[in-house]
Each structure stands twice: as structure tokens, then as C-alpha cells.
Amino acid sequence: MNMEPKTKSPGSIKRFTNPLKGIQIGNQTTLLLAVFIVLFIFFAVTEDKFLTGRSITSMAFQLPELGVLSLAMMVTILTGGINLSVNATSNMAAVLAGLFLVKFIPPEATPQQIGLFIVLGVLIALVAGWLSGVINGFLIAYVGVPPILATLATFTFYTGISTGLTGGATVTGFPEQLSVIGNKAFLGIPIPFLIFVLLTIFTYFLLNRTSFGFKARMLGSNPIASNFSGIDNKAILMRIYIISGILSAITGILTMSRTMSAAYEYGTTTYVLLTILVSVLAGILPGFGNVIDIFIAMLILQILSTGFHMALLGIRGSSFFKDFSWGVLLIIIFIINYFTRVRKAHE
Amino acid sequence: MLNKIIKSNEFVIFLILVGLSLIVGIINPAFFSLSTVFDILRSSIVFFIMAFGLLPIVIAGGIDISFVAIAAVTSYSTHMLLLNRGYQGGILLYYVIACGMGLLAGLLNGVLVTRFKLPVFDVSLATFTMWYGFTLFFVGATANFDLPPGTVGYYGKFLFTLQDPLVGETGLHESILYVIAIGLFIWWFLKYTTLGRGVFAIGGNREVAVRSGFNINLIMLITFAIMGILSAIAGVTQAFLSRYFNPVIFISQPLDVLAAIILGGAAITGGRGTVIGTALGVLLIQLINRTLILTGIPVEWQRLVVGTILILFTSLPAIRDLRARRVGHTTELVQAE
Numbered sequence: 001m002n003m004e005p006k007t008k009s010p011g012s013i014k015r016f017t018n019p020l021k022g023i024q025i026g027n028q029t030t031l032l033l034a035v036f037i038v039l040f041i042f043f044a045v046t047e048d049k050f051l052t053g054r055s056i057t058s059m060a061f062q063l064p065e066l067g068v069l070s071l072a073m074m075v076t077i078l079t080g081g082i083n084l085s086v087n088a089t090s091n092m093a094a095v096l097a098g099l100f101l102v103k104f105i106p107p108e109a110t111p112q113q114i115g116l117f118i119v120l121g122v123l124i125a126l127v128a129g130w131l132s133g134v135i136n137g138f139l140i141a142y143v144g145v146p147p148i149l150a151t152l153a154t155f156t157f158y159t160g161i162s163t164g165l166t167g168g169a170t171v172t173g174f175p176e177q178l179s180v181i182g183n184k185a186f187l188g189i190p191i192p193f194l195i196f197v198l199l200t201i202f203t204y205f206l207l208n209r210t211s212f213g214f215k216a217r218m219l220g221s222n223p224i225a226s227n228f229s230g231i232d233n234k235a236i237l238m239r240i241y242i243i244s245g246i247l248s249a250i251t252g253i254l255t256m257s258r259t260m261s262a263a264y265e266y267g268t269t270t271y272v273l274l275t276i277l278v279s280v281l282a283g284i285l286p287g288f289g290n291v292i293d294i295f296i297a298m299l300i301l302q303i304l305s306t307g308f309h310m311a312l313l314g315i316r317g318s319s320f321f322k323d324f325s326w327g328v329l330l331i332i333i334f335i336i337n338y339f340t341r342v343r344k345a346h347e
Numbered sequence: 348m349l350n351k352i353i354k355s356n357e358f359v360i361f362l363i364l365v366g367l368s369l370i371v372g373i374i375n376p377a378f379f380s381l382s383t384v385f386d387i388l389r390s391s392i393v394f395f396i397m398a399f400g401l402l403p404i405v406i407a408g409g410i411d412i413s414f415v416a417i418a419a420v421t422s423y424s425t426h427m428l429l430l431n432r433g434y435q436g437g438i439l440l441y442y443v444i445a446c447g448m449g450l451l452a453g454l455l456n457g458v459l460v461t462r463f464k465l466p467v468f469d470v471s472l473a474t475f476t477m478w479y480g481f482t483l484f485f486v487g488a489t490a491n492f493d494l495p496p497g498t499v500g501y502y503g504k505f506l507f508t509l510q511d512p513l514v515g516e517t518g519l520h521e522s523i524l525y526v527i528a529i530g531l532f533i534w535w536f537l538k539y540t541t542l543g544r545g546v547f548a549i550g551g552n553r554e555v556a557v558r559s560g561f562n563i564n565l566i567m568l569i570t571f572a573i574m575g576i577l578s579a580i581a582g583v584t585q586a587f588l589s590r591y592f593n594p595v596i597f598i599s600q601p602l603d604v605l606a607a608i609i610l611g612g613a614a615i616t617g618g619r620g621t622v623i624g625t626a627l628g629v630l631l632i633q634l635i636n637r638t639l640i641l642t643g644i645p646v647e648w649q650r651l652v653v654g655t656i657l658i659l660f661t662s663l664p665a666i667r668d669l670r671a672r673r674v675g676h677t678t679e680l681v682q683a684e
Contacts, residue, residue, distance in 0.1 A: 277473075317488040
């Protein structure tokens with residue numbers, strides 16, 4: 001991750017000077033869409049089970065957790081930072097909410113009361129996410145610790161809170177109603193997927209349609225220039241890390257509701273690295289990038305995962321092929337982007 | 348000279364190390380024994396090797412995380428290859444084959460970075476995912492405990508042994524010699540070769556390095572080759588020290604190694620970093636991770652303590668910089684008056 005502001009080629013600046021004119025379709029979006037369509041057609045033709053309602057629904061249930069966590073990562077990368085504590089935050093939020101639900105719901109509670117407790121639990125998770133964002137934002141914006149170091153330290157710190165409170169055990173025994181968020185569908189659309197879509201739209205508007213989003217991008221592309229333009233860099237960074245923390249906490253709620261359990265160890269480091277991979281695949285750079293690309297990148301990763309899982313069914317270790325394919329795809333996208341840049345420079 | 352040493356970053360970390368050891372030692376006098384020292388050194392060995400391999404890349408301004416995946420794919424593939432051939436001999440062949448693979452894997456990163464002008468971090472993220480996936484799918488997904496007969500004794504090859512009242516016979520493993528040799532090599536490479544000076548030049552100011560006539564691509568390729576080879580050595584060494592080969596070895600540790608290097612005084616933006624500082628950073632992280640158990644803090648709360656210490660340690664240099672800037676600012680004003 002480059003912490004230094006990047007100098008951009010004229011092509012990408014052109015894409016940026018018109019932030020308020022229609023939804024921008026950048027090169028990366030076109031490329032990702034093309035990859036998505038090719039892969040979709042490929043697996044739809046080669047695998048009979050790929051286009052069934054069951055497989056589509058199962059994909060729509062699997063993808064949102066990593067998707068929302070990737071949004072949490074993406075907003076920080078856009079400002080030239082990184083948040084390695086996203087997964088630790090989501091586990092901590094889930095553990096706190098989970099412990100609250102297990103310890104405080106009285107056995108004789110009515111369904112309405114339980115519903116109220118669940119709402120409170122969700123609020124606790126969101127507050128935990130907010131608090132983690134405040135701590136990260138304080139360390140990064142006000143103390144001046146490099147984001148990668150600050151969030152690596154808080155990653156251990158938040159994991160430590162979850163480990164300490166649970167004694168390393170998995171928290172279970174939640175009321176049945178909680179599973180609605182992670183396992184039920186609304187109008188045929190899985191609720192987690194709906195939440196992911198809504199959060200994508202929300203993040204899009206926040207970053208592309210508000211003055212806050214504009215300032216955050218300016219800060220990402222050149223912090224010194226943004227500072228001299230009268231932008232309060234510290235306040236913007238603080239809010240970005242708070243948004244990142246809250247998005248992470250929402251992931252925690254989704255995971256908790258789907259698995260009906262909470263633990264300090266869900267995901268670990270590999271999950272964090274995956275969210276960075278999504279951002280890199282989506283072409284997110286300090287100051288530049290589009291939330292829509294994150295959404296398409298997530299769809300691509302999920303298709304590769306499900307598609308190859310079907311194609312290699314029965315082969316030993318088939319579920320690991322997706323990691324290999326993700327890495328290879330990323331390299332292919334890098335190389336395509338390189339040649340597009342070279343061609344543009346020639347023109 | 349003495350003044351320079353006292354003001355250096357390495358000296359500060361050294362003081363922190365000593366201070367932390369004293370605190371742990373006062374809480375639990377069992378800490379002050381040679382067996383503790385040997386234990387910390389033994390667990391640090393592979394991290395020293397990986398950190399030394401990563402250091403030149405960090406100094407050149409890159410952040411790589413794929414070195415752990417290279418350690419996994421090279422050590423595990425070498426083992427499976429030799430196991431299938433019915434290999435009975437010693438460990439030397441392991442190192443030779445793994446280093447060859449590590450060289451190629453490192454060069455793959457290097458070629459992608461230099462040929463396609465890509466950020467080091469992005470490339471390493473792709474190869475990190477790719478190599479772990481490759482190992483698990485194409486080579487094998489289970490830990491393997493079948494070591495060739497010629498390699499079994501390596502586990503207990505100590506430079507010298509001693510009797511400890513608590514843990515029985517213990518000693519200093521001979522692989523600490525590799526660490527010393529590798530550390531000296533990286534130190535020499537960075538300090539006394541033109542290529543090594545080029546590494547600092549690239550990290551300090553890439554444009555100036557290009558204009559000064561440094562062959563950036565060659566320098567980057569060589570640093571990646573070094574990283575690949577050292578990762579392979581670390582992977583094989585770890586396997587023989589723990590007596591099994593693990594396809595996902597180090598998968599959750601790339602950032603710990605990076606943190607050790609940065610704690611050791613290397614700049615995350617490049618241009619600054621030393622071998623001694625890196626070694627002290629590795630020792631510091633290992634000391635924190637391995638000695639908290641001696642202080643009587645309950646196991647489940649130890650991670651929180653580690654996290655708190657990390658937050659403090661990462662904030663300290665930033666606070667120092669903040670103060671330095673403020674002080675510098677006022678002196679400027681005073682001088683202006």
C-alpha cells in the first residue's frame with residue numbers, strides 16, 4: 001500500500017474532474033463488467049447447476065459479509081490509509097452484542113421483548129464499531145501514527161478484547177429471532193444481500209455526492225493540497241475511520257446472525273487481506289476509485305469461488321482452487337491495465 | 348561516536364527491550380535464565396530470516412506480504428517432491444531445492460513489479476493469495492510429519508547444551524548461525540555494495556535515483572530474489588524446527604514481520620532502515636509474545652496487553668515527531684525575531 005499521495009496520469013484526472021455528472025463509468029468498471037460477464041457465461045454454459053435459483057441464492061448469502069467488510073476497507077484506502085482492524089472490529093462488535101444477548105435476556109421474556117433486546121444488541125455492536133473508529137481515527141489523524149501500524153496495533157487490541165471477554169470460547173445460545181437477519185429472504189432477495197446493496201448505494205452517495213466525500217477524495221489524492229485548501233484533514237480522517245468501524249460492525253452482525261455464534265477468531269488475517277484484494281481488484285487508489293467497482297469485484301470473486309467449486313467437485317482440496325484463481329485473476333487485471341495505460345499514453 | 352549511538356533509534360529499542368526484560372524479570376525471576384534466552388532466540392530464528400529478507404524491499408519503499416506464501420509453497424513443495432522420490436538423506440538438498448524455487452517465486456514478484464510498473468504491495472497481495480491457493484490445491488492440504496531419516500536429528504542440533512532445573516536439557520540451536528550469516532550478508536549488501544546503496548536511493552527519492560543512473564529494475568529484481576531465497580530458507584528451517592511441514596505456514600504472520608521491521612526504525616515510506624534495528628524489532632515482538640505468560644497475566648487477556656503495548660510503541664515515535672516539529676517551529680520563530 002502506498003501511503004504517499006500518487007501522481008496520476010492525465011487520463012484518470014479527467015475522470016475525476018466531473019464528479020457530479022451522472023454515474024461515472026471508468027475504465028476499471030468496464031473491464032470488471034467484461035470479466036464478470038465472461039465468467040458468468042463461461043460457468044453458466046459449462047456447469048448445469050450454476051444458473052439454478054439455489055446456487056444464485058447461496059451466492060447471495062455468501063458474498064455480503066466480505067462485501068460490507070470490503071466497503072469498510074475501501075473508504076480508508078481512498079484517503080491514502082488502510083484499516084487492518086476491520087475484521088477484529090467486526091468480531092469484537094459481534095462478541096459484545098452476543099454476550100449482551102446471552103447474559104441479559106431474561107428466560108421469561110416475551111417475543112416482543114426479545115426483539116427489543118436484539119435491537120439493543122445491534123446498537124451495542126454499532127457503538128463498538130463507532131468506538132473502534134474513534135480510536136483508529138485518533139491514533140492516525142491526531143497522534144500521526146501511520147495507518148498500517150496504528151490499525152495493526154488496534155487489530156491485536158480489539159482481538160484482545162474479544163479473547164479476554166470470551167476466554168477464547170465461541171459465544172452461542174442466541175434467541176432464534178436473531179437468525180432472521182442473516183438467513184431469511186425479503187421478496188425473494190436474501191436480507192444480507194439487500195443490506196450489502198443498500199450499504200453500497202449509501203457509500204456511493206456519501207463518497208460521490210456529498211462535500212464530505214469530495215473532501216475525503218481530495219485528502220486522499222493530496223493531503224497537503226487539501227490542507228491548504230481549508231479542508232480539516234484530521235476531522236475528515238476521523239469520520240472516515242468511524243464509517244469504516246461501523247461498516248465493520250455491520251459485518252459482525254451479519255456473521256453473528258448467519259452462524260448464530262460470535263468468536264474472536266472468525267476470519268483472522270486472511271480475511272483482512274481478502275478485503276484489500278477486493279479493493280485492489282476494484283482499482284481503488286488514494287483519491288480515486290468507485291464503490292460500484294467494489295460491488296462488481298465482489299461478484300467476480302464469488303462467481304470464481306462458486307464456479308470452480310462446482311467444476312472441481314470431488315477433487316481433493318477443490319475449495320482452495322478459488323484462492324489460486326483470485327491471485328491469477330488479479331495479476332491478469334494488472335497486466336491488462338498496464339497495456340491500457342501504455343496505449344493511452346501513445347495516443 | 349557515543350553520542351551518535353545514544354541518539355540512534357536502535358538504542359531506544361534496545362533500552363525498551365532491556366526495560367521490558369527487567370519488568371518481566373522482577374515479576375517472575377524465572378525469566379532470568381539462559382533457557383529463556385534460548386527459547387526466545389529459537390522462536391525468533393525464522394522471523395529474523397524473513398525480516399532480513401523483507402528489509403531491503405521496505406527500504407526501497409515497497410511493502411511485501413507474499414514472502415510468507417513463498418516460504419509455504421517452497422518448503423511444502425520441496426518436501427512433497429522429495430517424499431515422493433523416497434529421499435533418505437540430509438537437509439542440504441531441502442535447502443538447495445527450496446532456495447531455487449524461492450528464487451523463481453521472488454523473481455516473479457520482481458518481474459511483475461518492474462516490467463508492468465505495479466506497486467509492490469498490490470503484486471504481493473496477488474501472489475500471496477495465489478501461492479497459498481496453489482500449495483493447498485496442487486500440492487497438498489494437510490500437515491505432513493514424515494521426515495526423511497537423514498533430517499530427523501536436526502531438531503536437536505545444538506551449538507551447546509545446558510541443564511536447566513525447570514525444563515531439563517536445553518540449548519542454542521545451530522540455525523542461529525544462519526541468522527548471523529544472513530544478517531551480516533544483508534548488512535554488507537546494504538552498506539557496501541552499489542546495489543545496496545541504490546536500494547536506499549530508490550526508497551529515498553525514486554526520481555533522483557533514476558537520474559543518478561541507478562538501474563532501478565535490476566536493483567528491484569535482486570532485492571526480490573534475496574527475499575524469495577530467504578523466505579524459502581525460513582520455511583524449511585521452521586519445518587525442521589517444528590518437525591512437520593505445514594502448507595499454510597506463517598499465513599497469519601506477514602504483518603507481524605512487517606511490524607517488527609517498522610518498530611526497528613525502518614520508515615514505512617522507504618529510505619531508512621537497519622539490520623540491527625530489524626533484529627531488535629523481531630526480538631521485541633517475540634519478547635512481548637512469549638514472556639507475558641511469565642508475568643501471571645491470565646492467558647485470555649494477554650492479547651489485549653500485547654495490543655496495548657503495540658499501540659504505545661507505535662505511538663511513541665509519532666509523538667516524538669510531533670514534539671520535534673513543534674520545538675523546531677518555535678526555535679525558527681525565535682531565530683526570526
